[in-house]
Amino acid sequence: MTVRSGREFLAIPGPTTIPDEVLRAMDQPAVDIYSGPLLQITESLLTDLRRLFRTKGHSYIYIANGHGTWEAALTNVLSRGDKVLVLESGHFAVSWGSAAAKLGAEVEVLAGDWRRAVRREDLENRLAQDKAGAIKAILVAHIDTASGVINDISAIGAAIKRVGHDALLMVDTVASLGCVPFEMDAWGVDVAVSASQKGLMNPAGLGFIAASDYAREAHKKANLRTPYWDWTAREGEAHYQKYAGTPPEQHLFGLRRALDMLFEEGLDGVFLRHRLLAESVRQAVAVWSEGAALDFNIIESTERADTLTTIRLTDSCSPQPILDYCNEKCGVVLGLGIGALSGKAFRIAHMGHVNAPMIFGVLGSVEVALRALHIPHRAGGTQAAIDWLAQRVTP
Numbered sequence: 001m002t003v004r005s006g007r008e009f010l011a012i013p014g015p016t017t018i019p020d021e022v023l024r025a026m027d028q029p030a031v032d033i034y035s036g037p038l039l040q041i042t043e044s045l046l047t048d049l050r051r052l053f054r055t056k057g058h059s060y061i062y063i064a065n066g067h068g069t070w071e072a073a074l075t076n077v078l079s080r081g082d083k084v085l086v087l088e089s090g091h092f093a094v095s096w097g098s099a100a101a102k103l104g105a106e107v108e109v110l111a112g113d114w115r116r117a118v119r120r121e122d123l124e125n126r127l128a129q130d131k132a133g134a135i136k137a138i139l140v141a142h143i144d145t146a147s148g149v150i151n152d153i154s155a156i157g158a159a160i161k162r163v164g165h166d167a168l169l170m171v172d173t174v175a176s177l178g179c180v181p182f183e184m185d186a187w188g189v190d191v192a193v194s195a196s197q198k199g200l201m202n203p204a205g206l207g208f209i210a211a212s213d214y215a216r217e218a219h220k221k222a223n224l225r226t227p228y229w230d231w232t233a234r235e236g237e238a239h240y241q242k243y244a245g246t247p248p249e250q251h252l253f254g255l256r257r258a259l260d261m262l263f264e265e266g267l268d269g270v271f272l273r274h275r276l277l278a279e280s281v282r283q284a285v286a287v288w289s290e291g292a293a294l295d296f297n298i299i300e301s302t303e304r305a306d307t308l309t310t311i312r313l314t315d316s317c318s319p320q321p322i323l324d325y326c327n328e329k330c331g332v333v334l335g336l337g338i339g340a341l342s343g344k345a346f347r348i349a350h351m352g353h354v355n356a357p358m359i360f361g362v363l364g365s366v367e368v369a370l371r372a373l374h375i376p377h378r379a380g381g382t383q384a385a386i387d388w389l390a391q392r393v394t395p
C-alpha cells in the first residue's frame with residue numbers, strides 16, 4: 001500500500017519546484033528578437049541580476065547550466081598555465097577546479113574537509129607563501145550542495161585583502177543566490193556564477209555571471225577566451241550579441257516572473273523564510289539524531305546552509321531504504337548523497353519555492369520512514385520543528 005498519489009514533492013537540491021506562475025509565464029509564443037518587449041526584458045534581467053548579486057559590476061546571461069557557467073567564468077579571465085587555488089569544502093569547488101585543469105590551468109586544491117567550512121587561516125597561510133603572486137584565481141562554493149556547508153565569503157574576501165594578494169576571488173552561488181544574503185562588492189568577490197534551477201525557481205538552462213571591474217581587466221589579457229562565452233562579444237550593442245545568438249525567450253519570460261516574485265516578497269523576507277524553514281529542518285534532525293543512526297554532516301551548527309541539509313548515516317545504516325520509502329510510499333523525492341557521501345547520506349533541500357507545508361510534509365514523511373523502517377532515532381523531530389516555528393512565526 002502507498003499514500004503517494006497527489007502532488008509529488010521534489011525535495012532535491014536542484015532542480016527545485018517551479019512556481020505555477022513561472023510555468024505560466026513561460027507558456028507564451030515566440031516574439032521578435034530585434035525589437036519589442038524582449039529587449040526591455042533583457043535589460044531588466046541584467047539589471048536585476050546585479051541587484052541580486054549586489055554588484056555595480058557587469059552581468060551576463062548564458063544558455064547553460066551551472067557547469068557551463070563555470071566554464072564561462074574560467075575562460076573569460078584565465079590564460080593557459082595560470083595557477084588556480086581551489087578551496088575545498090565539499091564537491092563543487094573541486095569539480096569547478098577539475099574543469100579549470102581540463103582547460104589548461106594549473107590547479108591546486110587547498111585540502112579541506114567535507115564536514116566543515118573552508119578555514120580562513122589555511123587560506124591566509126597559503127597565500128602568504130605565494131610571494132611571487134603565482135595564484136591568479138581562487139575558486140570557492142558559497143554553499144556546497146553535497147556537504148551542505150555555507151562558507152563565509154566575507155571572511156575569505158577579507159583574508160585575501162589582509163594578505164594583500166591580488167588573485168581574483170571567484171564564487172559559485174548556484175545553491176545560494178536568491179536564498180541567503182550574498183554581497184558581491186562588499187565582500188570583494190570578482191566573479192560570481194549562478195544558475196536558474198535552484199533558488200531562482202526556474203528550469204535548468206540559464207546561467208548567470210557577475211564580474212567586477214578587476215575581473216574585466218583580467219579578461220583583457222585572458223587567452224582561454226572562446227567566441228561563445230566571451231564577455232566582450234556579449235557586451236556588443238545588438239540584442240542578439242548578449243546571448244551570442246537567439247535568446248532563450250521562454251526561459252527569460254520565466255526568469256522575469258521568478259525575479260518579480262522574489263522582489264515582491266522582498267529579499268529580506270525571502271532570506272528570512274529560508275532561514276526559518278532551514279532551522280525547522282535542523283530542529284527535526286537534531287531530535288532524530290539522538291537515536292545515533294544519523295547526524296548532520298556539517299559538525300558546526302553555524303556552518304550549516306539554509307538551502308539544504310545533508311544528513312549522514314552511520315556505517316551500518318544505508319540511506320537507500322529511506323529514500324525509496326519516501327519516494328515510493330509517500331511521494332517525497334529526497335536528495336541522494338553525492339561524491340564522497342554517496343551511499344552514506346541523504347539531503348533535504350529547502351531552497352527556492354518552499355513554504356511550511358512543503359517542509360512539514362517532507363519532515364513528516366521522513367519521520368514515517370524512520371519509524372516504519374525501524375531506523376533508530378528519537379521520535380518527535382517533526383514536533384520539535386513545529387514547536388520551534390510556532391515560537392518564531394507569531395500572529
Ligand SMILES: *Cc1c(COP(=O)(O)O)cnc(C)c1O
Nearest residue numbers: 014065066067092145174175195
Ligand atoms: C547544482 C550545482 C552546480 C551544478 O549546476 P548544474 O546546473 O547541474 O551544472 C554547481 N555548483 C553548485 C554549488 C550547485 O549546487
